[in-house]
Amino acid sequence: MALLEVRDLVVEFTLGDGRIARVVDGVDLDLDAGEALGLVGESGCGKTTTALAIARLLPANGRIARGTVRLDGQDLTALDDAAFRDRRWTDISVIFQGAMNALNPVRRVGDQVAEPILIHEPTTTREAARRRVAELFELVGISPDRLREYPHQFSGGMRQRVMIAMALACRPRLVIGDEPTTALDVMVQAQILELLERLRRELGLALILITHDLSVVAETCDRTLVMYAGRLAETGPVERLHGGPLHPYSLRLLRSVPDLSGERRLPAGIPGQPPSPESPVSGCRFHPRCDRAMAQCVTDVPVVRSFGEAHRVACHAVGEEGRLRPPGELPRIPSALAIAAASTSGVEVAVDADVLPVSADDLGVPPGDPREPPADRPVGVAGPPMPPVPPSVAPVRTTTDASAPTTDDLPRVDA
Amino acid sequence: MTSAAAAAPSPARRHGRRDAWTHAWSVIRADRQSMLGMVILVVFAIIAIAGPILAGPIDRAGANRPMLDPSLAHLFGTDRSGRDLFLTNIWATQVSLLVGVVASILSMVIGTAMGIAAGYLGGRWDAWLMRLTDFFYVLPTLVLALVLAAIMGPSLSNVILVIAVTSWPATARVIRSQTLTVRERMFVDRARATGASSARIMRRQVLPNVFGLVLANTTLTIAGAIFLETTLSFLGVGPRDTYSWGRILDESFEAGALTLGKWAWFVPPGVAVVLVVLAFTLVGGAFDEILDPRLRRRGAGPGAEPDATDPGGPLLSIESLSVPESLDPERRGG
Amino acid sequence: MIGLRGLRVHYPLRRSLGAWLRGEPVGVIRAVDGVDLDLGRGEIVALVGESGSGKTTTGRALVRLAPITDGQVLLDGEDVTRIGGRALRAYRRRVQIIFQDPYESLDPRRTIAQQVEEPLLVQGLGDAAERARRVDRALDDAGLRPVERYRDRFPHELSGGQRQRVAIASAMVLEPDVLVADEPVSMLDVSLRSGILRVMLDLRAHRDVAILFITHDLSLAWLIADRIAVMYLGRVMEIGPAETLVRDPRHPYTRALLSVMPSPDPAHRRERRILRGETPDASRVPPGCRFHTRCPLAFDRCRTEEPPSVEVTPGHVAACFLATEPPTDPA
Numbered sequence A: 001m002a003l004l005e006v007r008d009l010v011v012e013f014t015l016g017d018g019r020i021a022r023v024v025d026g027v028d029l030d031l032d033a034g035e036a037l038g039l040v041g042e043s044g045c046g047k048t049t050t051a052l053a054i055a056r057l058l059p060a061n062g063r064i065a066r067g068t069v070r071l072d073g074q075d076l077t078a079l080d081d082a083a084f085r086d087r088r089w090t091d092i093s094v095i096f097q098g099a100m101n102a103l104n105p106v107r108r109v110g111d112q113v114a115e116p117i118l119i120h121e122p123t124t125t126r127e128a129a130r131r132r133v134a135e136l137f138e139l140v141g142i143s144p145d146r147l148r149e150y151p152h153q154f155s156g157g158m159r160q161r162v163m164i165a166m167a168l169a170c171r172p173r174l175v176i177g178d179e180p181t182t183a184l185d186v187m188v189q190a191q192i193l194e195l196l197e198r199l200r201r202e203l204g205l206a207l208i209l210i211t212h213d214l215s216v217v218a219e220t221c222d223r224t225l226v227m228y229a230g231r232l233a234e235t236g237p238v239e240r241l242h243g244g245p246l247h248p249y250s251l252r253l254l255r256s257v258p259d260l261s262g263e264r265r266l267p268a269g270i271p272g273q274p275p276s277p278e279s280p281v282s283g284c285r286f287h288p289r290c291d292r293a294m295a296q297c298v299t300d301v302p303v304v305r306s307f308g309e310a311h312r313v314a315c316h317a318v319g320e321e322g323r324l325r326p327p328g329e330l331p332r333i334p335s336a337l338a339i340a341a342a343s344t345s346g347v348e349v350a351v352d353a354d355v356l357p358v359s360a361d362d363l364g365v366p367p368g369d370p371r372e373p374p375a376d377r378p379v380g381v382a383g384p385p386m387p388p389v390p391p392s393v394a395p396v397r398t399t400t401d402a403s404a405p406t407t408d409d410l411p412r413v414d415a
Numbered sequence B: 001m002t003s004a005a006a007a008a009p010s011p012a013r014r015h016g017r018r019d020a021w022t023h024a025w026s027v028i029r030a031d032r033q034s035m036l037g038m039v040i041l042v043v044f045a046i047i048a049i050a051g052p053i054l055a056g057p058i059d060r061a062g063a064n065r066p067m068l069d070p071s072l073a074h075l076f077g078t079d080r081s082g083r084d085l086f087l088t089n090i091w092a093t094q095v096s097l098l099v100g101v102v103a104s105i106l107s108m109v110i111g112t113a114m115g116i117a118a119g120y121l122g123g124r125w126d127a128w129l130m131r132l133t134d135f136f137y138v139l140p141t142l143v144l145a146l147v148l149a150a151i152m153g154p155s156l157s158n159v160i161l162v163i164a165v166t167s168w169p170a171t172a173r174v175i176r177s178q179t180l181t182v183r184e185r186m187f188v189d190r191a192r193a194t195g196a197s198s199a200r201i202m203r204r205q206v207l208p209n210v211f212g213l214v215l216a217n218t219t220l221t222i223a224g225a226i227f228l229e230t231t232l233s234f235l236g237v238g239p240r241d242t243y244s245w246g247r248i249l250d251e252s253f254e255a256g257a258l259t260l261g262k263w264a265w266f267v268p269p270g271v272a273v274v275l276v277v278l279a280f281t282l283v284g285g286a287f288d289e290i291l292d293p294r295l296r297r298r299g300a301g302p303g304a305e306p307d308a309t310d311p312g313g314p315l316l317s318i319e320s321l322s323v324p325e326s327l328d329p330e331r332r333g334g
Numbered sequence C: 001m002i003g004l005r006g007l008r009v010h011y012p013l014r015r016s017l018g019a020w021l022r023g024e025p026v027g028v029i030r031a032v033d034g035v036d037l038d039l040g041r042g043e044i045v046a047l048v049g050e051s052g053s054g055k056t057t058t059g060r061a062l063v064r065l066a067p068i069t070d071g072q073v074l075l076d077g078e079d080v081t082r083i084g085g086r087a088l089r090a091y092r093r094r095v096q097i098i099f100q101d102p103y104e105s106l107d108p109r110r111t112i113a114q115q116v117e118e119p120l121l122v123q124g125l126g127d128a129a130e131r132a133r134r135v136d137r138a139l140d141d142a143g144l145r146p147v148e149r150y151r152d153r154f155p156h157e158l159s160g161g162q163r164q165r166v167a168i169a170s171a172m173v174l175e176p177d178v179l180v181a182d183e184p185v186s187m188l189d190v191s192l193r194s195g196i197l198r199v200m201l202d203l204r205a206h207r208d209v210a211i212l213f214i215t216h217d218l219s220l221a222w223l224i225a226d227r228i229a230v231m232y233l234g235r236v237m238e239i240g241p242a243e244t245l246v247r248d249p250r251h252p253y254t255r256a257l258l259s260v261m262p263s264p265d266p267a268h269r270r271e272r273r274i275l276r277g278e279t280p281d282a283s284r285v286p287p288g289c290r291f292h293t294r295c296p297l298a299f300d301r302c303r304t305e306e307p308p309s310v311e312v313t314p315g316h317v318a319a320c321f322l323a324t325e326p327p328t329d330p331a
Helices: A047-054 A081-087 A109-120 A126-139 A144-148 A156-168 A186-203 A214-220 A238-243 A248-256 A295-299 A335-345 A347-353 B011-030 B032-055 B085-121 B123-138 B141-152 B156-183 B186-193 B198-234 B245-254 B263-291 C017-021 C055-062 C085-094 C112-123 C128-141 C160-172 C190-207 C218-224 C242-247 C252-260 C300-304
Strands: A004-014 A020-031 A036-040 A062-071 A092-095 A174-178 A206-211 A223-228 A231-237 C002-012 C028-039 C044-048 C070-075 C095-098 C178-182 C210-215 C227-232 C235-241 C310-313 C316-318
Touching: A004 A047, A020 A047, A020 A062, A020 A231, A036 A047, A036 A214, A047 A062, A047 A174, A047 A206, A092 A156, A109 A126, A109 A144, A109 A156, A126 A144, A126 A156, A156 A186, A186 A206, A186 A214, A186 C252, A206 A214, A214 A238, A223 A238, A223 A248, A231 A238, A231 A248, A248 C190, B011 B032, B011 B263, B032 B085, B032 B263, B085 B123, B085 B156, B085 B198, B085 B245, B085 B263, B123 B156, B141 B156, B141 B198, B156 B198, B186 B198, B186 C095, B186 C112, B186 C160, B198 B245, B198 B263, B245 B263, C002 C055, C028 C044, C028 C055, C028 C210, C028 C235, C044 C055, C044 C190, C044 C218, C055 C095, C055 C178, C055 C210, C085 C095, C085 C112, C095 C160, C112 C128, C112 C160, C128 C160, C128 C190, C160 C190, C178 C190, C190 C210, C190 C218, C210 C218, C218 C227, C218 C242, C227 C242, C227 C252, C235 C242, C235 C252
Parallel strands: A036 A206, A036 A223, A092 A174, A174 A206, C044 C210, C044 C227, C095 C178, C178 C210
Antiparallel strands: A004 A020, A004 A062, A223 A231, C002 C028, C002 C070, C227 C235, C235 C316, C310 C316
């Protein structure tokens, strides 16, 4: 049985004006003991929210609206706050983003690391706690002589080690690292990642590493989970997903990362930005930015399908044989129909909400790109030519009094 | 700086300015407290401006019968020399507000200039300007005001000056600390990199970014100034040539209005002071929000968010949509 | 065209009261400690280093935002190290900078057009119509199209990538000859970086601007730059053509940096040479070769003698005694 089993997780935030934004929308996630999972996506894709929901650390206006989070088979969402607080840090701990600034500047680091121990194991004497902190310091590579120093006497990398020591204080089985190396130099990042890997081996820790950097995942994780706009796009073993990504989003993310061992040319990047959770996109949420978008992508939410060992992907352009079909093989959308589809599916909403449409460069069109902007662009479309974007995003409003189930209500298949 | 710098604003910007007023109004209207403050201020402003014009001079309108109780003819009664107290209060409104506003503006100008200069220029400038500020800061305001008023004579302009001179240091300190944080912002560096002089950066980069604080502070300073003027007048060093709320209070106490039970003599000016001070404080809080463009245009303008989050709304009604490839002659390559 | 000669930027260290009472000497932070660097017209040079290497200070000294302790800044052979007032303002018309944080480097209270116009006002260039034209062109060059859509917006209404484009526009509106770009993409999502880098390449191609691209990311430097200079503790350790430096690094520090660059392809997991410890404090620069405390190859001479800059091949210079020897360390 998996150590952590997340099923159909839905996290919603209540906005200032009372509206509800669905930031995580039906995510499944499994993690075995001692396994490392990389959770990736652009900023605003819901990866941090997913992790915070697992650790039940959502801000006051956020809540788990649906789904289960099982640790060793026990549903954590069913626990009340007090019961969960006992589990946090003893079972799940978190290394926060920008952790170097999460230390209290006027308290000794040793005392801060000892705090979770004293809270969760009230029988521990101060002396025992201190000994344990000294051991933890040694474990993360800090001299125990520095227990009595203050945070400002530590460098950024050392403070991050302190935070890791704090996360390990109560011997958790699952550690969630939220961008634990983002603000660090490459050399220090390498040191920290090496440390996490060693701890994983020695302590049998399960690790969820949240990062926007696919290369970090490639170097440290067993599996990758790519999220887009609150949904799972693709997940699979690192070798498989990085070697042959099936989802166009994973593919383009991977192609955005410069690779010193590859060819020296500017990566393509990904046009546009992820949609805001306040104004979701119909069908596949990636379709406005996807070069493989078909009519089906505008209307139908792609179900998650399995291909081989733990490799799962949600994309219409992946054939039954488990291959991402190139754009040329895919049926295109006739423009008139696409516009009708867009206007009835609420897609114009997404375009308007993207207050500032992407510029041509964001679209990854190199100068002198042979692709011409489509000639059949509807009249009155403001904005730069958006070649790789399907015509479905044309901001045409028609008042269609359609009443149908929302895309969110469409059946979802768990692979 | 170049004269070209003062070029006429583009139509778009003028449009933006009108937006700003609309926005300011919407912020105030949305907040019940500042709305209440605004209503009180408007009422007093109307009294201050229109009252004396409609009512005419105090002396001639008086009844020349001293110490009358309130009646329909004399709403607040009359004082020892037979002046109509209702009229006197109307005139006093004008004077008190004038003193408060003018003294505060003066004080804000001095304080803001000192604060920005000390904070932005730093080093020796900071040390000397702040030493000067501290000097004025630690002087007991009331004593200084009493001494200055005594030396310069109890005229209206002197009282304004006294209040301005004693109230700017607080502003200077607040503005300086805000300037210190603004100075570290990258856009100040960027301005320096474009070749802008210190004077220009202080005016164009720093001032707009501390202005919300200046305004919020002004409303508080006005309240304080009105209070100080009242106190000074009450102590007998206020302007002698006109009536203010403080002077009415002063005279009422001198005449023993409290023991005589002549409440209509001292209650109206007292209530007026409290109301105006309260109103300025209430409005002050709204200023920061008004001046911050990040809080502007929420839910308005071209970038308005559509109401798409309602999960019950019709999002999609396409069934069995088929897409024959032949209909799409212009394929987009990817 | 623009060059640095023996540039030094030292800051006095603030003494604690105790240190003052004990009569300890005033310490010095040697942020930049003898940097020579040249940029030709239309050339992109990347300055790579970790935090504390002095790369940002070097860039700021180049635009005369950091106080220069010693050395020279030369523009077209003319010494501009000590100029001030009118001459400095003219210098800044030719040498511009963009900063790392696209959220911080724009004034939140002013519209995009106002921000981009500001340098023209400061420099007193053109009448209103001319300025508007130049603002539009700068925005267009930075890829903010159509321009009308962006002019009257405020920074908070833009995405990070768009803000960085505004920052580029407001630097390029003066049509400078040199642009210092201080970590221009490090705060952006990887998917957006290419767009910004492409703008810079286009500017170089069309405006012939020389760019000093400051970054901590060797792979970015390698992508965009003609030449790469690797800095450590205030000094350039190695400089050379981008491809040469990445394929045939001669300084042990460059080699270590390259070995820890993560690759998105798990098939490329190679042995990482992780340096132990941390970069020493810039107020306590080690004697001899400043890298010797962390160098896996250090020997006695490195601890006492500063290694000379050795030209390995034309244009490829490394400051290491072993620069011309074949790599001796394993792997």
